Amino acid sequence: MNKQLPEKSVIKNLEIEVTRLIRGAEQVLYQYMPGKISVSYKGKQNSDPVTEADIRIEDYLRKEISQEYPQHLIIAEESSLQNTKEDSPFTWVIDPLDGTANFASGIPVYAISVGILYEGIPIVGGLLLPSTSSNHGVYHASLGGGAFWEDQPITASLGTLPISSGVSGVPANFERLFSSKVLSKQGIREIRVLGSIAYEMTLVAKGAFQSSFFNGGRIWDVAAGIILISEAGGGVWEFTHGSWTKFSAFNDATISSDK
Template structure:
């Protein structure tokens, strides 16, 4: 664990520096955000590219023989299975960033042989820093965090996201899932626009369940560890073990998980 603590100490100043860049760009957004679209509904800004370039350069300068997966550099996902790999989403919630919504996060994870062992999620606009080391607990700044103990639908806040896929199959799945949840008299449904923050909010007990079909490994790698270290459970929405490359995730507390009948959500 000492090695992981050293890596965390190395990464945190870089993440905060990247947060300063993001915060400055956000404050200037009224002058116009320069962005293009990876797909019709999936934007990428100059700030995404700037942050990834900066963090990639700093990390690989320190660890030149380690693998790196970044959202904007379209890296080979097989690198995740290597002995050491960094996984970065420079701005999770880019559409929020473009529209001036402060639900954005820098998400950085470090894995060893396909298992995430360090996670950092930082929202510099709200000044919230979530961290976890495998076996060492989860924290919001220096305060330990814990998932909720709610296990009834009518007391629970469920979070999901809609992603950028507008195919008829995906849209039908989203509508069917929402209908089923509302039929169960759920207390509330939320969507922050950031998978990384959704996971951290589950870890902090703000949300009770988060599920989504479609997130990429860089969206959920850090947050999934933070949920686990906060005492939560992360699975594929079908109930199978989580594969971070499978494009699906369910995160909740252990009591709620035991009550779910899998698959609880309609899926592809």
């Protein structure tokens, strides 16, 4: 990593700010009860749902970030890149609700996700899991500062659990992407389909999941989870051109394509 990064104190202050904003977003979320909310769809054939909660949480986060950091860029799932007046090295990446279909169905498997990139490098991440989950609370991390659930350190370790017994997250279409033989060679036998990449990445960071495999994830699905897993001692890898390479940063093309 050859890029000149911000001072540690700057990164730490951003982590504190992300944690504060996520707690505020949680209060917005409480105004919307699963099963009593309207749902619309961005995709064809009633796919890719969006709720009023998604929109209001994103509006809240955008407003707060723009007031505190007017020159920073913002990428969010429900709208486009903002604040392009200057070429800021800082980019906030927001997913107001990753796992909207679960939320709308009353299934407590979703996450509010906020990450910060510095010239494409994830430097801060925060994620909130639902209040009905035993994992409820803010998970947060900053580059070089460790990963935490609230104020308790977390580690991406299965402890004494045998690797073959570890649980791994996979996408719904995993059978088309990975053969059972490929998964078995990696010691992966127990698999789960949760419907939220951000939720799965949080479980990896805290050691509940051995791994999480996904394809087609957008930058807002993974930006916060990458730094959380990395700071918890885990690894994040990309499969490109037939081989695995360790993730280092998002390039300009990736960020631009997710405007």
